[in-house]
Amino acid sequence: MITALLLFWPALAALLVLLIKGQGAKKVAFVAALIEFAIAIVATTGFDAADGRMQYELNLPWVANAGIGFHIGMDGISLLMMLLTTFLVPLIILSAFKHDYKNPNAFYALILFMQTGLIGVFVALDAFLFYFFWEVALIPIYFIAAIWGGTNRIKVTLKFFVYTVFGSLFMLAAFVYLYFQTGATDAAAHSSDVQAFYQLALSAETQSWIFWFLFIAFAIKMPVFPFHTWQPDTYTESPTQATMLLSGIMLKMGIYGVLRWLLPVVPMGVSQWDELVLILSIIGIVYGSVIAIRQHDLKRLIAYSSIAHVGLIAAGIFTLNEQGLQGGVIQMLSHGINVTGLFFIIDIIYRRTNTREISSLGGITQNAKALSIFFMILLLGAVALPLTNGFVGEFLLLLGVYNYNAWFGAIAGLTIILSAVYMLRMFQGVMFGTKSEHTDAFTDLTFNEKAVLIPLVIMVFWIGLFPNTFLSISEPAVGNLLNIINR
Amino acid sequence: MTSIILLSVFGIVNLFVGFLKSKKILLPLALLFLIVVFGVNMLGWNNTQTYFNNMLTIDNYAVAFTGIMVLTTLLILPFSQSYIDAEDENLAEYYSLLLFSLVGAIMMVAYENLIMLFIGIEILSIAMYVLAGSNKRSLRSNEAALKYFLMGSFFTGVLLFGIVLIYGATGTFDITEIGAANVMVDGTTNTMFTLGLLILVIGISFKIAAAPFHFWTPDVYEGTPTFFTTFMATVVKTAGVAAFYKLMDASFAGAFASWFPTVIAITVLTLVVGNIGAVIQPSVKRMLAYSSISHAGYLLMTLVAFNDLSENAIFFYSLSYAVASVISFGVLKLVEDAREGNHSFGAFNGLGKTNPLLALVMTISMLSLGGIPLTAGFFGKLFVFSAVIETGNLMWLVVLAVVLAAIGIYYYIKVVIAMYMQPAGENTRVPVSGFATLVLIICAVLTILLGLAPGLVSNAL
Numbered sequence: 033m034i035t036a037l038l039l040f041w042p043a044l045a046a047l048l049v050l051l052i053k054g055q056g057a058k059k060v061a062f063v064a065a066l067i068e069f070a071i072a073i074v075a076t077t078g079f080d081a082a083d084g085r086m087q088y089e090l091n092l093p094w095v096a097n098a099g100i101g102f103h104i105g106m107d108g109i110s111l112l113m114m115l116l117t118t119f120l121v122p123l124i125i126l127s128a129f130k131h132d133y134k135n136p137n138a139f140y141a142l143i144l145f146m147q148t149g150l151i152g153v154f155v156a157l158d159a160f161l162f163y164f165f166w167e168v169a170l171i172p173i174y175f176i177a178a179i180w181g182g183t184n185r186i187k188v189t190l191k192f193f194v195y196t197v198f199g200s201l202f203m204l205a206a207f208v209y210l211y212f213q214t215g216a217t218d219a220a221a222h223s224s225d226v227q228a229f230y231q232l233a234l235s236a237e238t239q240s241w242i243f244w245f246l247f248i249a250f251a252i253k254m255p256v257f258p259f260h261t262w263q264p265d266t267y268t269e270s271p272t273q274a275t276m277l278l279s280g281i282m283l284k285m286g287i288y289g290v291l292r293w294l295l296p297v298v299p300m301g302v303s304q305w306d307e308l309v310l311i312l313s314i315i316g317i318v319y320g321s322v323i324a325i326r327q328h329d330l331k332r333l334i335a336y337s338s339i340a341h342v343g344l345i346a347a348g349i350f351t352l353n354e355q356g357l358q359g360g361v362i363q364m365l366s367h368g369i370n371v372t373g374l375f376f377i378i379d380i381i382y383r384r385t386n387t388r389e390i391s392s393l394g395g396i397t398q399n400a401k402a403l404s405i406f407f408m409i410l411l412l413g414a415v416a417l418p419l420t421n422g423f424v425g426e427f428l429l430l431l432g433v434y435n436y437n438a439w440f441g442a443i444a445g446l447t448i449i450l451s452a453v454y455m456l457r458m459f460q461g462v463m464f465g466t467k468s469e470h471t472d473a474f475t476d477l478t479f480n481e482k483a484v485l486i487p488l489v490i491m492v493f494w495i496g497l498f499p500n501t502f503l504s505i506s507e508p509a510v511g512n513l514l515n516i517i518n519r
Numbered sequence: 520m521t522s523i524i525l526l527s528v529f530g531i532v533n534l535f536v537g538f539l540k541s542k543k544i545l546l547p548l549a550l551l552f553l554i555v556v557f558g559v560n561m562l563g564w565n566n567t568q569t570y571f572n573n574m575l576t577i578d579n580y581a582v583a584f585t586g587i588m589v590l591t592t593l594l595i596l597p598f599s600q601s602y603i604d605a606e607d608e609n610l611a612e613y614y615s616l617l618l619f620s621l622v623g624a625i626m627m628v629a630y631e632n633l634i635m636l637f638i639g640i641e642i643l644s645i646a647m648y649v650l651a652g653s654n655k656r657s658l659r660s661n662e663a664a665l666k667y668f669l670m671g672s673f674f675t676g677v678l679l680f681g682i683v684l685i686y687g688a689t690g691t692f693d694i695t696e697i698g699a700a701n702v703m704v705d706g707t708t709n710t711m712f713t714l715g716l717l718i719l720v721i722g723i724s725f726k727i728a729a730a731p732f733h734f735w736t737p738d739v740y741e742g743t744p745t746f747f748t749t750f751m752a753t754v755v756k757t758a759g760v761a762a763f764y765k766l767m768d769a770s771f772a773g774a775f776a777s778w779f780p781t782v783i784a785i786t787v788l789t790l791v792v793g794n795i796g797a798v799i800q801p802s803v804k805r806m807l808a809y810s811s812i813s814h815a816g817y818l819l820m821t822l823v824a825f826n827d828l829s830e831n832a833i834f835f836y837s838l839s840y841a842v843a844s845v846i847s848f849g850v851l852k853l854v855e856d857a858r859e860g861n862h863s864f865g866a867f868n869g870l871g872k873t874n875p876l877l878a879l880v881m882t883i884s885m886l887s888l889g890g891i892p893l894t895a896g897f898f899g900k901l902f903v904f905s906a907v908i909e910t911g912n913l914m915w916l917v918v919l920a921v922v923l924a925a926i927g928i929y930y931y932i933k934v935v936i937a938m939y940m941q942p943a944g945e946n947t948r949v950p951v952s953g954f955a956t957l958v959l960i961i962c963a964v965l966t967i968l969l970g971l972a973p974g975l976v977s978n979a980l
Contacts, residue, residue: 095898095974160901167892179939186940190932197891198925205917208901208908 034075035088035104038114039151041068042121046144052137058129061140065122068147072118079111084508086157094161099215099223103157108509109361112502113154113288116368119487120280121147127376127484128273130383133180139273146172146277153285159207159224162293166200166285173277177270188265195262196252203249203289206242210297229297230516236300243301246294247309253286254342256309257316267335272379275331279338280372284364287345291360295352296516302352309350310436314444316343321450325457330378330388333458334371337414337451341367344447347440348429352517354510356432361506363425366413366495370422373410373488377403380481381462385470390458395467399474404463406477406485411459413492415452421495424503520570520577522560522585523622529556530618537611542603546596546954549614553593556621560585573693574632581629583834583979584761588624591753591841592617594962597954598746598849601856613653617750620646624758628765633682633692636762640678640726643755644671650747651739663742670725670735678722684715685770697770713777719766720781727759727815729785730792737796740808745855745862748804749848752811753841760818764833767822775825783823787919789816794923797930803851804862806930807844810888813927814840817903820920823913824906830980832902838976839887839895839969846884846962849955850877857949867934869943876956877949878938880963885931887966890924895969900924902977 045064049057079087089105106114125143133139149172152165170193178189207224214228215221234242252259267275295302320339327333345363348356380403381396382388397404409420416422426448434441467474477485495502529552536548560582567578596617602610623642630636648671652664686692688711689700702712725732740748771778793813800806818836821829851862854877858866871878887896904920907913951959969975 093974094972095977097978098974164892164897167897171886171891171893175939178936186936190929190936193932194925194929197889197928198922201921201925202918204901205904205908205914205921208905208917209914211905212909212911 033088033090034071034078035106035155036090038068038071038075038118039104039148039155041071042144042147042151046141046148049144050137050141055136057137057140058125061144062122062125062129064144065118065125065147069118069122072115075106076111076115079106079505081108081505082508084108084510084512089157091157094158099211099221099225099228100160101158101223101225102161103225104152104155104161105157106155107512108506109288109291109513110154110509112361112365112506113284114151116284116365117147117150117154117281119491120276120368120372123372123484123487124273124276124280126480127276127379129480130478131271133271139176139180142172142176143273143277146176150281150285154288157226159211159226159229159293162289163200163204163207166203166289167197169282169285170196170200173274173282176274176277177266180271181274182269184265185269188262188269192262192266199249199252199259202245206245209242226292229293232297234298234300236304239298239301240304241301243294243298243305246289246298247305250286250289250294253289254283254346255286255339256346257312257319257339257343260316260320260339263339264332264335267338268329268331272375275375276372279335279375280368283338283342284368287342287349287360287364290346290349291357291513295349296513299517299519302350302517306350306352310347310433310440313343313347313350314440316340317347317444317447318450321447321454324454325450327454328390330381330390330458330462331375333390333454334374334378337454338367338371340447340451341371341414344426344429344433344444347444348432351432351436352514353432353435354514355428355435357510357513358503358506359425359428359430359432361510362495362499362502363422363429365502366421366425366492369488369491369495370410370413373406373485373492374414376481376484376488377407377410380477384474387470390461392468392470393462394465394471395463396471396474397463398467399471400476402477402482406489407459407463409489409492411455413496415455416448419493419496421492421499424495424499520568520575521563522556522589523625525552525556525559526618526622526625530615530622533611533615533618537615542607542610545610545614546599546603549596549618550593552618553589553596557586557589557593560589569631571635574635575626575629576631577629579980580761580765580830581625584628584757584837585625587757587834587838587841588621588628588754591757591845592621592750594842594845594958595746595749595753595849597952597958598749598852600952600955601852602746609653613650616646616650620650620750621754624754627758627762630762630765631694633685633694633697636766637679637682639758639762641675643758644675644726647747647751647755650750651743653747654744657742659742660744661742663739666735666742667739674722674725674732677718677725681715681718681720681722684711684718688712688715694766694769698772702774708774708777712774716771716774716778717781720778720785723759723763723766724785727756727763727818728812729815729819730788730812731785733789733792733812736812737800737805737808740811741802741804745804745848745852748808749845749852752807752848753844756811756815756818757837757841760815760833760837764822764829767825772825779823779825782819783916786816786819786823787916789813789819790920790923794926798926800930802863803867803934804855806933807847807851810927810930811844813923814888817900817920820903820916821906823916824910826906826909828902828906828909831977832899832906834980835895835902835969835973835977836899839899839966842962842965842969843884843887843894843896846880846959846966847888849959849962850881850884853877853949853951853955858946864933864937866946867937868941869938869946870949871939872943873946873948874951877951877959880959881938882935883963883966885934887970889928889931891928893967893970895966895973897970898973898977
């Protein structure tokens with residue numbers, strides 16, 4: 033039941049927010065998101081971390097007589113993703129408080145509505161339900177980005193929308209095919225339940241093409257090189273809150289999809305193509321990093337760095353060893369936290385200076401001590417310095433890749449050096465040096481901004497210092513996953 | 520059967536009511552008639568009856584599709600407000616013609632005999648020829664009527680020729696007997712039979728505007744007053760596809776191999792022409808015309824699949840498509856009336872500001888036509904794809920349809936972009952009558968409801 037509550041509360045709250053005219057909408061939306069987080073905490077305390085199976089399950093018939101169920105539930109991986117979502121959404125809403133968006137009720141309602149879609153993706157245990165929420169999450173973010181975005185938003189978001197729908201329709205086709213393979217002896221026994229999919233015994237050739245049908249949908253969402261072309265423009269043109277939702281949470285939908293719906297469903301397909309995926313991911317790491325080094329626009333820089341970081345996560349999960357998978361899960365949390373924080377800091381700087389060009393900034397440390405400290409901590413998290421959250425994930429991921437193939441590990445390891453190059457270059461250009469005309473009257477953080485950044489920074493250290501809090505939640509689920517893959 | 524009689528009687532009554540001075544009573548009266556017919560029709564559920572020496576069978580298939588068509592007409596009628604406001608002297612005739620054409624449509628889904636199919640198609644078509652030209656002062660409307668009539672009569676001839684050949688080969692017009700007839704001559708299928716079958720397929724393909732027999736559609740849809748275009752795109756198409764499937768299922772299931780290549784070629788062409796054609800259209804009305812061609816393509820996919828899932832897939836898809844189309848054409852008509860007949864994308868600019876409700880329901884309709892979850896259109900596509908995938912060897916067709924569906928999203932979203940992201944400019948608020956608002960809300964709610972709980976009707980047949 034608590035899963036259903038988590039799922040529907042944001043949608044209900046969204047309807048409520050829609051009715052509120054004026055600036056009161058954001059307060060109601062924030063409170064609603066906090067309530068959602070409280071429910072998530074309750075769910076976490078009642079969660080048996082030692083059990084790798086699904087918990088808080090709810091299984092109702094959805095399309096009667098067709099074996100399509102409204103089946104939701106959480107294992108450790110789902111729980112962590114759900115926690116990430118419920119943790120970030122209130123902060124994202126809070127981060128928008130200083131913006132005067134037109135039609136605020138629609139803006140905040142869409143964010144909450146999207147939260148339902150995101151949670152739905154992470155808890156759905158039925159293929160069609162998963163697809164349903166997968167698209168439900170897309171509609172609000174499209175409107176947020178396309179209505180409240182920058183000057184070039186219409187063209188960019190159209191590309192984003194059509195591109196991602198294109199990929200997900202392939203996933204739908206694959207799901208329908210798999211659905212008909214279940215209960216093969218008895219036509220009435222078809223089922224789209226996740227367990228039915230796991231029990232399929234498909235031939236290697238079938239698994240091979242199903243792999244691509246599913247992978248293309250997830251790869252576009254993550255995005256993995258060369259399916260990333262929609263991403264930098266969309267991140268840059270979207271309003272900051274949409275960028276945070278996209279990079280902080282939505283991108284994890286793709287990775288989660290791989291974990292839940294790709295690896296265990298077509299293990300033989302994965303073993304045929306995993307090397308290619310690793311090569312693509314590692315190209316993505318180097319490519320994203322090198323382009324990030326050349327960027328002048330702060331938002332674009334972080335967008336490309338995101339391609340690099342996701343590339344490493346993708347490489348890690350496709351190694352199919354425990355380090356890689358565990359690293360992937362923990363790095364999803366860390367990346368979500370770091371990238372949300374970094375986009376918020378860029379937004380703070382942009383609002384005060386009206387520019388995101390590194391060359392027009394500089395000397396901000398002299399005016400804004402607190403901002404510099406927060407910025408530095410989040411940045412070091414992204415660079416994966418020990419004691420920060422990024423280190424735990426990247427260490428495990430690189431270990432996983434190294435165990436798979438030492439050469440791959442070595443090249444993927446470049447990410448640490450390269451990310452230090454572009455991140456520190458950015459910090460230097462923006463925060464140090466002489467003040468420019470834009471940064472002359474820079475004011476330090478307000479209370480609201482601190483309220484957003486402090487929880488994020490706490491998480492950077494929490495995951496960095498006590499990663500076991502989170503690793504122990506996902507470990508049984510990852511073990512369970514590996515058992516299914518290696519069956 | 521009762522619905523056919525009732526509709527004919529009501530149609531004549533309506534003509535006489537048209538002599539009254541006040542036009543205000545016509546719309547409520549027509550709506551009342553249709554509600555009665557809808558109710559009477561539903562009484563036939565699970566109560567199969569045959570009439571006229573086995574010429575007509577009212578079974579669940581007929582009741583279900585009649586239900587969709589009467590419901591759609593019911594939902595379309597309130598958009599005739601502009602004719603009422605203009606005190607159009609022909610209003611009673613319009614309503615009567617719609618009721619008469621419904622008679623033809625019901626025959627097309629209930630026929631048990633090829634003659635009945637032919638008569639049904641003719642009753643439907645002749646009413647539509649007149650309605651296409653109902654805007655007498657518009658050159659476009661005249662062109663549409665003439666084009667529709669000339670092409671339509673030609674393909675009626677083709678259809679009849681096919682029926683005659685089939686009769687020659689089997690000696691019967693009864694669709695069940697045709698299915699059971701022995702058409703083997705010296706160990707091969709009778710050429711007359713095969714030829715007749717293919718000519719029949721071509722004749723019906725014209726009626727549902729499947730490529731390559733679609734050339735009349737964009738011009739006719741554009742020229743015809745939008746109110747009647749709505750009827751063409753929904754009721755006429757539903758009747759055509761339902762008749763097509765019934766014919767193939769009852770008469771030609773045994774000859775599957777001889778029509779399958781033709782039908783699959785028509786399906787692929789229709790999907791490609793409809794979706795690619797819609798992308799480059801400068802006006803919303805023409806875009807919707809091409810999109811209706813593409814939807815004929817998705818519906819034809821069920822015929823390609825031709826298995827136990829097909830009937831329900833056609834039913835659900837037709838229903839979701841009809842409901843969404845009532846919204847899209849309805850909003851188009853309202854916008855067009857307010858913008859002096861302009862039906863370009865520009866006419867929709869800023870609708871999100873001037874008419875938030877219209878923009879919202881139009882968005883829901885566009886998402887449904889595009890097949891995005893939360894809407895009925897998603898399950899429509901899902902069931903159609905399911906039927907094809909179940910055959911096991913047509914994955915390539917699904918892939919093609921998926922790629923084209925993604926292209927479809929592009930042109931539907933263009934409308935949404937115009938409504939929400941373009942400035943209103945000189946566009947002012949579109950006046951909407953209370954009736955029309957109510958219908959639009961009902962359709963939007965229905966679309967969402969079927970998108971959340973498709974099980975309500977997905978196993979109806």
